[in-house]
Amino acid sequence: MININTLDLNLLKVFDAIMDERHISRAAERLCVTQPAVSGMVKRxxxxxDDELFIRTRNGVIPTQRAEELALPIKNLLQQLNIIFNNQSFDPLTAQQQFTFAATDYTQQVILEPFLLKLRQIAPQIKCAVLNLSADQTRLEMSKGNIDFAFMTPEDAPAFAVSKALFKEEYVFAISKSHRLSQQSSISVKEFCEQPQGIVSYDGGSFRTQTDEVLMQLGFKRDVSMSMPSFSSLINLIKKSDITAIIPKKIAEINLDLKTFDLPFEISGFTKLLVWHERTQLSIAHEWIREQIFASCK
Structure with missing residues (x-):
C-alpha cells in the first residue's frame, strides 16, 4: 500500500506526462526537465x-495494465488540485487563460464565430484554440485533458463528460438565388430528386445519408454528384453552380444569398450539445466560458 505521506506529487505529473506522450524524452521536454530526471522519478x-508501469519499446513506452487503470484517476486528481489552488477569482477583463475547443466547421460558423467575437470584447486577453476533430479524436483528446470544450451530438458525447443541450437543429433544401427554381415557394419530392446535389461527408467520400434511405422508402432516388468535407465548401458550390443540397437551417440563416425550401419529406434533425470533462466542472473560469456559450446560443 502506498504511503501518501511520503508520495511526491511531482511523480504523478511525470506519470501523467508519460501516459500522454508514450515517450520518456517527450515527457521530459513537456515538463522542462532532463530525461535522466524523469527516468529517476519513474523508478521511484x-x-x-510495485509495478513496472511502462515497458520500453523501440518507439517509446507501452503502459502496463496497472498504469492504464491509474491514468484517468491521476489526471483527474491533478486537474482538481490545479482548480483548488488556482480558482480563487476570475476577472474576464484581465484573465489570460487558454481554452481549446473541438468543433466541426458547422459549429465554427453557427456557434463559435459569434461567441468568439463577443469574447474579444469582454475578455480580450483570453486565448482560444479551435480544433477540427472527428468524434473519436475528440473523445480521446478530452480524456487526456487536451480539450476543454466540444460541441457534439448526444450519440457522440463521451460517458465521462458533462453536457448540456444548446439547441435543436433541422434541415432545409438550399439552392442559389440564380437557380431556375428560385422563384418557387415550395418544391415537390420529384423536383427535389431531379436536382444535382451535394452532401457533406466528414468521414470522407460518402455519397449517401439518411435522406437516401427516406427517399428509397418513398420510391424515389436522388443524384448526389458532390461529396464535400465541410459545409463552407459545399455552400460555395451551391452559390456558384446548379448544385443543390440539404443543409442545417442555422447554416442557411447566416448565408442570406441562398434560397431555401422546407423539405417535401421528413428527416430527423439533431441536438447540439456543449460537452466538457467532469474534472473541470468546478473551475470558475470554465464555468464562466460555459455561461457565455449558453447565452450566445439563446
Missing part, C-alpha cells in the same frame, strides 16, 4: 506502486 514510482 515503480517502487511506490
Amino acid at each position: 514510482l515503480r517502487q511506490h506502486l
Whole structure:
C-alpha cells in the first residue's frame, strides 16, 4: 500500500506526462526537465506502486495494465488540485487563460464565430484554440485533458463528460438565388430528386445519408454528384453552380444569398450539445466560458 505521506506529487505529473506522450524524452521536454530526471522519478514510482508501469519499446513506452487503470484517476486528481489552488477569482477583463475547443466547421460558423467575437470584447486577453476533430479524436483528446470544450451530438458525447443541450437543429433544401427554381415557394419530392446535389461527408467520400434511405422508402432516388468535407465548401458550390443540397437551417440563416425550401419529406434533425470533462466542472473560469456559450446560443 502506498504511503501518501511520503508520495511526491511531482511523480504523478511525470506519470501523467508519460501516459500522454508514450515517450520518456517527450515527457521530459513537456515538463522542462532532463530525461535522466524523469527516468529517476519513474523508478521511484515503480517502487511506490510495485509495478513496472511502462515497458520500453523501440518507439517509446507501452503502459502496463496497472498504469492504464491509474491514468484517468491521476489526471483527474491533478486537474482538481490545479482548480483548488488556482480558482480563487476570475476577472474576464484581465484573465489570460487558454481554452481549446473541438468543433466541426458547422459549429465554427453557427456557434463559435459569434461567441468568439463577443469574447474579444469582454475578455480580450483570453486565448482560444479551435480544433477540427472527428468524434473519436475528440473523445480521446478530452480524456487526456487536451480539450476543454466540444460541441457534439448526444450519440457522440463521451460517458465521462458533462453536457448540456444548446439547441435543436433541422434541415432545409438550399439552392442559389440564380437557380431556375428560385422563384418557387415550395418544391415537390420529384423536383427535389431531379436536382444535382451535394452532401457533406466528414468521414470522407460518402455519397449517401439518411435522406437516401427516406427517399428509397418513398420510391424515389436522388443524384448526389458532390461529396464535400465541410459545409463552407459545399455552400460555395451551391452559390456558384446548379448544385443543390440539404443543409442545417442555422447554416442557411447566416448565408442570406441562398434560397431555401422546407423539405417535401421528413428527416430527423439533431441536438447540439456543449460537452466538457467532469474534472473541470468546478473551475470558475470554465464555468464562466460555459455561461457565455449558453447565452450566445439563446
